[in-house]
Amino acid sequence: MSQSDLIWMNGELVPYEDAKVHVLTHALHYGTGVFEGVRAYDTPRGTAIFRHADHIDRLFRSAALYHMEIPYSKDEIRAATHETIVKNGLKSCYIRPLVFRGAGPMGLYPLDCPVDVIIAVWEWGAYLGEEGKRRGVRAKVSSWRRIPSDSLIPSAKASGQYLNSVLAKIEADKAGYEEAILLDGRGFVCEGTGENLFVVKDGRIATPGFANDILGGINRLSAIQIAHDLGYELVERDIARGELYHADEIFMTGTAAELTPIREVDDLPVGDGARGPVTERIQAVFEDALHGRSERYADWLDVVPAAAPAP
Ligand code: PPE
Numbered sequence: 211m212s213q214s215d216l217i218w219m220n221g222e223l224v225p226y227e228d229a230k231v232h233v234l235t236h237a238l239h240y241g242t243g244v245f246e247g248v249r250a251y252d253t254p255r256g257t258a259i260f261r262h263a264d265h266i267d268r269l270f271r272s273a274a275l276y277h278m279e280i281p282y283s284k285d286e287i288r289a290a291t292h293e294t295i296v297k298n299g300l301k302s303c304y305i306r307p308l309v310f311r312g313a314g315p316m317g318l319y320p321l322d323c324p325v326d327v328i329i330a331v332w333e334w335g336a337y338l339g340e341e342g343k344r345r346g347v348r349a350k351v352s353s354w355r356r357i358p359s360d361s362l363i364p365s366a367k368a369s370g371q372y373l374n375s376v377l378a379k380i381e382a383d384k385a386g387y388e389e390a391i392l393l394d395g396r397g398f399v400c401e402g403t404g405e406n407l408f409v410v411k412d413g414r415i416a417t418p419g420f421a422n423d424i425l426g427g428i429n430r431l432s433a434i435q436i437a438h439d440l441g442y443e444l445v446e447r448d449i450a451r452g453e454l455y456h457a458d459e460i461f462m463t464g465t466a467a468e469l470t471p472i473r474e475v476d477d478l479p480v481g482d483g484a485r486g487p488v489t490e491r492i493q494a495v496f497e498d499a500l501h502g503r504s505e506r507y508a509d510w511l512d513v514v515p516a517a518a519p520a521p
Contacts, residue, residue: 241370
């Protein structure tokens with residue numbers, strides 16, 4: 211991660227060093243925030259944000275699910291994001307909008323605390339590495355189960371919920387793996403700590419659905435669309451843990467991770483222990499879409515105006 215100069219904070223761009231909050235910020239104590247992970251790519255049409263409207267929609271939905279009213283419109287958030295990228299002079303970057311309960315009365319009741327909004331951008335390479343995207347990564351089935359939807363809201367991208375992913379990530383890292391695969395409360399495959407998951411067997415693709423308590427990934431939707439367009443059969447269904455050990459291929463999708471194959475699960479090679487042919491085909495189309503090399507998926511890109519107007 212490399213630091214950028216300016217962070218958008220409650221309506222204005224402030225220097226990186228000055229983008230601070232009070233220690234009694236509600237979200238710091240109780241995790242009352244919602245966020246997004248978005249990426250902008252350097253494309254032939256200029257800097258372009260991948261599926262920006264979908265990310266903004268999910269941000270507003272996550273906020274509503276936690277009873278937070280965002281004090282800006284979707285258009286304002288979009289324009290502010292454009293401005294933050296342009297003013298930082300970045301051609302490609304990771305974008306992190308965060309909406310959180312700020313400093314106000316302490317105690318669990320949050321509705322009297324302000325709702326603060328920041329948008330940060332920085333240059334960030336592939337989360338699980340460029341080599342990981344080519345060769346695949348090693349994953350471990352976590353001993354931590356994915357948060358169930360009768361305790362929290364797995365479909366919301368809420369800050370506090372990420373303690374679940376943090377525990378799984380630490381466990382996997384300490385055990386020498388790059389990523390964790392969490393099972394849902396019923397013991398079916400759910401997702402990675404920050405990625406959705408797909409299993410390929412005999413040319414057919416399966417992925418967990420909302421009944422498995424996934425976060426509805428935007429890249430998941432793109433991978434589903436691309437798989438369909440390439441003519442693959444793809445179903446959303448319960449996937450037993452044991453299927454991971456019989457899969458021909460497994461891959462994960464996420465904004466940070468992009469499309470990354472898994473080459474080993476629990477020390478067992480997945481298929482040939484390398485990126486498989488179905489994964490490679492979908493990944494190639496996906497990469498073209500991200501980088502603006504695809505006519506077919508050109509609509510997925512929100513081109514950043516070179517001199518963004520102030521929001
Ligand atoms: N599941 C989880 C739990 C998750 O956090 C992400 C994104 C996804 C699935 C995939 O969603 P999407 O990006 O819309 O395809 N994780 C974000 C945060 C990662 C981080 O380390 O921070 C991301 O990829 O930006």
